[in-house]
Amino acid sequence: MRRPVVFIVMPVRTAVIIGIILLLGVVIYALEIAVVTTVAPIRDVVSGRTVAIDAGHGGPDSGARGKSGVIEKDINLHIALELRQLLGRAAVYTVMTRESDHDLIEDGEDITGSRKRTELERRASLVNSKSPDIFVTVHANSFPEPQWSGAQVFYNPQSAEGRRLAVHIQTELVSRLGPNTRKARPADIYLLKRVNAPAALVEVGFLSNPREERLLADAAYRERVAEAIFHGIVAYFADSPKSDGAAHMLDDDPGNTWGIVTKAGALASPLTPDSTTLYFGGPTNFDDSLMPEVREIPGLTAMDRTEALAAVLHATIAGPGKDSILQSTIPRGTILRSVRLQGDTASADFSAELVVNHWGGSRSEEMTVYSIVNALTEFAYVKRVELLVEGKPLETISGHMQIEGPLERNLSIVHVRG
């Protein structure tokens, strides 16, 4: 009977404080219920899964660089670490290829062969050794045309699950960070091919676009990027694969003219015997692909084969025609050292600028490579193209592609305006 008495004699101020504390307790309890009910479905969907996260580049390899000095490897790492934290909160296991500014090669280590190739192989085997459910590699893009902007996700064209993952992440990037008209696209990227799990390469934006460079330099924006990727991953796990291969959601927009161009001749307006097709970058933000340009090279038919190949490469290096709206694909200062033809394989040797002055970015790397390969394979007697830089086989330009041996014509990244 004493306790109520204690309350009654308590000073009013103390009673008020106790009241507030009790009220706060009730509010916090209610909030917790609300939070738990919101978070629980996400946890149910993803908990116990394993996601491997790769922060692109690192250490001596900086990746792309913005005009104001923003460096791709740093952006990638911060977003990757944020993503790990978000996944961790949802009870997802994560595997990181790096957690600080280094690559996967020790200082002073003796590497036989190319450092970059060894480095990428190690990332792939590290990821494969953990057998994750999915793999996401984070990059920032760059292109010579400052107008290009928008986050974009790439996948291995051989992987339907990779495509599904990429489409989900793209959808979240667009809806959370838009406006952005980019779509998930197939790409020839070494890690996407070598990692066994469904894989997506996320280009979080263009460091070559002043607005996006500014955004990506802001830690709060990078956190939003990580959240968008996180929600894309959740959506991927939530959308269990349908037996029909989930084709319903993979349809690109009906008006899209992407796809494999089977006959290069079909691209051409009236051809003269001295005309050939060159390949340059698309003119706008919507054309993240190569586009054909029919070009007359005087005397082309009279040249011997090697001369003709050299003429086409000189024209590709020189860039789009005077009145063209297309973009150059070859970094400034690049010169052709030599071109040779052995059997049906052409070997083109370029100066170091092809690599040193490249602007970085996975898509632009592909575009540089295939603008050369496609222009040379316009000639029926060229079936394969070997790329060399300063006399040595080219293995990668900016660290996204891994080139092994001569390349064949690739028209899947050629976009023809319909």
Ligand SMILES: [Zn+2]
């Ligand atoms: Zn990159």
